[in-house]
Amino acid sequence: MRTIEEHLAAALALVRPLDPQEVALEDALDLVLALDVTCAVELPRFDNSAMDGYAVRASDVAAATAADPVRLVVLADLAAGSAEHPEVGPGTCARIMTGAPVPPGADAIVPVELTDGGLTQVRIDAGTRAGTHVRRAGEDARPGDLVLAAGTTLGPQQIAAAAAAGFARLLVHRRPRIAVLSTGSELVAPGAELRRGQIPDSNSFLLAAAVRAAGGIAVRIGAVPDDAATLRRVLAEQQGQVDAIVTSGGVSMGAYDVVKEVLTAEPGMEFVQVAMQPGKPQGLGTLTDGTPLFALPGNPVSAFVSFEVFVRPALRRLAGRMDLGRPEVCATVVDGWQPPGERTQYMPVALERGPAGWLARRAARGGSGSHLVAGLAGAQGLAVVGAGAGEVRPGDSVRVLVV
Ligand SMILES: Nc1nc2c(c(=O)[nH]1)N[C@H]1C(S)=C(S)[C@@H](COP(=O)(O)OP(=O)(O)OC[C@H]3O[C@@H](n4cnc5c(N)ncnc54)[C@H](O)[C@@H]3O)O[C@H]1N2
Ligand code: MOO
Numbered sequence: 001m002r003t004i005e006e007h008l009a010a011a012l013a014l015v016r017p018l019d020p021q022e023v024a025l026e027d028a029l030d031l032v033l034a035l036d037v038t039c040a041v042e043l044p045r046f047d048n049s050a051m052d053g054y055a056v057r058a059s060d061v062a063a064a065t066a067a068d069p070v071r072l073v074v075l076a077d078l079a080a081g082s083a084e085h086p087e088v089g090p091g092t093c094a095r096i097m098t099g100a101p102v103p104p105g106a107d108a109i110v111p112v113e114l115t116d117g118g119l120t121q122v123r124i125d126a127g128t129r130a131g132t133h134v135r136r137a138g139e140d141a142r143p144g145d146l147v148l149a150a151g152t153t154l155g156p157q158q159i160a161a162a163a164a165a166g167f168a169r170l171l172v173h174r175r176p177r178i179a180v181l182s183t184g185s186e187l188v189a190p191g192a193e194l195r196r197g198q199i200p201d202s203n204s205f206l207l208a209a210a211v212r213a214a215g216g217i218a219v220r221i222g223a224v225p226d227d228a229a230t231l232r233r234v235l236a237e238q239q240g241q242v243d244a245i246v247t248s249g250g251v252s253m254g255a256y257d258v259v260k261e262v263l264t265a266e267p268g269m270e271f272v273q274v275a276m277q278p279g280k281p282q283g284l285g286t287l288t289d290g291t292p293l294f295a296l297p298g299n300p301v302s303a304f305v306s307f308e309v310f311v312r313p314a315l316r317r318l319a320g321r322m323d324l325g326r327p328e329v330c331a332t333v334v335d336g337w338q339p340p341g342e343r344t345q346y347m348p349v350a351l352e353r354g355p356a357g358w359l360a361r362r363a364a365r366g367g368s369g370s371h372l373v374a375g376l377a378g379a380q381g382l383a384v385v386g387a388g389a390g391e392v393r394p395g396d397s398v399r400v401l402v403v
Helices: 004-012 156-164 203-213 228-238 258-263 300-318
Strands: 020-024 053-056 070-078 092-096 108-111 121-124 146-148 169-173 177-183 217-224 244-248 269-273 281-286 292-296 328-333 344-354 357-362 381-385 397-402
Touching (some): 053 070, 146 156, 203 244, 203 300, 258 292, 344 397, 357 397
Parallel strands (some): 070 092, 177 217, 177 244, 244 292
Antiparallel strands (some): 269 281, 328 397
16 A cells, blocks of 8 residues: 555656746735745835924934924925925924925924924924934835745735835746546536435535635536546546646446546556545546546545645645645544554544643544545544554544644
8 A cells, every 4th residue: 555655745746836927916816926026126215204293303303392392494295105305404394294205304203293283383392313203215125135035925915015116917826727526426416406326516516615725726527427438528628728637536446436447548647545544545647648637536535635635735836835735733632533543544623722722523423434524514624643543532642734
């Protein structure tokens, strides 16, 4: 049996970051920068006021107090955005708003609260020192400074920095486009009437949502019956249209395991057993045109865990991400369970903050049974219990992937 690490390495070997493309800042959220963003200007761009008040010469008002104020002539009224630059000479000042350029000659700002707010002449009630409440050009970034390094994932903070540095468009790795489909003649669309033996297709919805949640564009094909010709046609239609295909079902030992039947003949594909529970039967590889394909087992919890452990990291690599895995926490087990022993177990768990850290309890009453899709709804994490581990007891510490 293949180890999880070996299968993950095989999954990652199928993909590399997608070619860079330019996007508008509005469309850059969660994408990964493909090129360093270097500042060409000073940030702030000019010395400007940090307060609404008066731009003064500090030496003029150094001795001012409420009891013995200093009076200055107000030369100008500078709003943010003002292009005026009056020379502030001795005995004068300019009324100034936060963000307006500090006029030449002035070297400090007196907040309006420390004045009488005069428009032609102003009474200054407190002294100040040169530089007070002045935001200096270049104190945030200078020309040549690296603002964002290639490989950075663009969140609101990074997008703001790019905008401030004057970039309207950024070179990023585009969003991976992933086709997802379920296989199984028992599957019908959710909500449709079911005859005996039929069930709603939950996996194509699960996988499409998982692709989107991982930052990809999901092309949800839906459920394909266990019919080789139909599956071949559907796969052929997707080749060249998507960056990868994810299928569910039809990979174990059954007489109608259509994915295995159709793809075993593909030279780039392999079907293996991985030492994990759920998620033992797995297929992956490339179709003849090079499209990566991940063939996940059909049991819904198996499909979810397989996506988390193998497909999501590959999708993130396509997207240019360096951090491929989920964050992990250490949690204290509330209710115990008996792991299968010979394979690494991924137990869906509900996570809760306890007085001394995270608490984990089984999300589904039945534990990690791979058909317990309703119970999966309560999972915020997957507790990882190594092969060979004995019973997991209340109070034990477990490693949990936060999903
Ligand atoms: N003789 C053996 N039988 C099985 C083995 C084995 O080693 N020997 N492995 C078991 C394990 S473990 C798994 S996991 C499953 C994987 O089977 P398949 O990938 O072939 O999946 P299916 O047979 O198509 O479906 C399994 C199960 O899941 C339900 N299902 C499938 N697709 C969906 C969907 N889109 N939405 C909701 N539910 C779905 C399906 O109805 C089955 O109940 O094989 C075991 N068998
Ligand atoms: O390994 Mo299967 O994925 O447990 O149910």
